[in-house]
Amino acid sequence: MSLINATPSITVTTDLIRLELNGTTVMLESDLSLSGLLVVNNIDVASVAIVVNDTVIPRSGWQHIQCQANDRINVFSAVAGG
Amino acid sequence: MKSLTDREYQQYSRTMLLNDIGEAGQIAIMNSQVAIIGMGGLGLLVAQYLAAAGVKHLLFIDNDVVEISNLPRQLLYTPTDIGKPKVTVAKRTFSRIHSDIHIDAMNIKLTDDTIKANLQLITSKLADVDVVFDCTDNLPSRHVINQLCVQHQLILISGAISGYQGQVFCLNFADQTSVILSGCYHCLYPSHTHIEQNCTQQGVLGPAVGVIASMQALMGLQHISSTLNQYGVLHCFNAKSFLWQQAQMSRDHQCHVCKPMHISAQDQGAEYVTN
Secondary structure (H helix, E strand, C coil): CCECCCCCCCCCCCCEEEEEECCEEEEEECCCEHHHHHHHCCCCHHHEEEEECCEEECHHHCCCCECCCCCEEEEEECCCCC | CCCCCHHHHHHCHHHHCCCCCHHHHHHHHHCCEEEEECCCHHHHHHHHHHHHHCCCEEEEEECCECCHHHCCCCCCCCHHHCCCEHHHHHHHHHHHHCCCCEEEEEECCCCHHHHHHCHHHHHHHHCCCCEEEECCCCHHHHHHHHHHHHHCCCEEEEEEEEECEEEEEEEECCCHHHHHHHCCHHHHCCCCCCCCCCHHHHCECHHHHHHHHHHHHHHHHHHHCCCCCCCCEEEEEECCCCEEEEEECCCCCCCCCCHHHHHHHHHHHHHHHHC
16 A cells, blocks of 8 residues: 555564554564654655554654554555646 | 426436435535646546536636646547646636536646735635645645645545555545544645655556546545545555555644644634533
8 A cells, every 4th residue: 555665674672562564564672663663664754654553643743652562554655646 | 506407317317316415415516616726637537527427616727738748647638739738728628528517727836926926816716615626746736735725624635646556535624623633634744745756757557547536526526415424534545456545634733734723623612611
């Protein structure tokens, strides 16, 4: 879906959570913010929208919202063509 | 218009067979006024659907000319139209096909500067518009249109597509509760958003444009006939996998574009409760 073409990163630590990123199950560090999620996956923060559990999360909140176990996160590219 | 002629009954019978639309909905469609900004792939198709459905007053806004690369997806333009202003060609063509509709055409690009320079004219043209369709091809125009819709408390139906990715949503700025819940275009894509690819760079298939345009027209007709129940929902379409995804849009509490309305709504709500 307007999905970012990124391969989810898998970091092996002792404190991991399982969630769904763009339809793929991934393991991520438990203290990762939404901004951190983009950085880890080399996604341009200024070019996407993030949907968590079917709700758009405004960009101003990305630094403050942490990924939670079992979250369903979709990252959509901004499109403006017509 | 309060009633339909016999010919109109026949012409719009399939629409009116939908129980929730009926004759009242068809009359509402025929009494409506819409603005379509951007007369490219999306805008042309939206206009075709609306005019065919019975919308009698359409405002076209665009400053582009027809180019040869437009022809595969902008279906009403022909090779002889190349180099001519899109709004001029569109107005001429629609007037020929639908002799009983009124089309207003503005050959202008909506920017902060052009809006300031033509504020009275633009305000008067949007005053009685029921729906604004954003069919433009760039982010700055989309922000300007969003701001206009917020300020004038209009219905904004925004469609966009590039490559295989399409997005469409309807925001109701006339309903402040809806604004508080769903925000505005700026809440979704702030001003500093970077568009990595557009149609010029990434390409697009005509039918994929048609899917998004159809959704915009569908939302518009449902809003006008009071049968739309999904405001503030972002619909994302993947034209490769043919999958749709939906998400509830959210207001950004730091958004300066829809903030005044938000505060106003809270105040009104508080006053209502107090009284």
